[in-house]
Amino acid sequence: RFEINFESGCVAARLEINLRQKRLHDSMEYADGTSARAKDGTPLPVGPVLYASSKYISGSCASENKDFMACKASNGDPKACMSQGQAVIRCVNSILTKVDSACPKELTAFSVCLDTHANKFEECRKEQSAFEGCAGAP
Secondary structure (H helix, E strand, O other): OOOOOOOOOOHHHHHHHHHHHHHHHHHOEOOOOOEOEOOOOOEOOOHHHHHHOHHHHHHHOHHHHHHHHHHHHHOOOHHHHHHHHHHHHHHHHHHHHHHHHHOHHHHHHHHHHHHHOOOOHHHOHHHHHHHHHHHOOO
């Protein structure tokens, strides 16, 4: 995509940004150059992937999250809630595996877009639509 803005003289800057975004999506890397996937090919459970999958995680892991938060609220010792925390992690990893199995390219493209645009969903609607269209309703 190439945009020209004669009033502000931003042609070169916009071209560079668009080329950089294309490289990010083609290589499936985050803005800092790290891979969006682990060596085994699974998505890394980091901020952009979790944001991209948040609708699916929140619905499917609600009871695990509720139990964990209730435990934290009633205990001053973080060790007391280890089993509930592990249940949340297992649930999240299960959801990530499911959505990634169904839509690996769409999940990665959406999470890379979110990373590129500081997790602003409004900047990634095209990737969000493709991911949610592939993954189905949460």
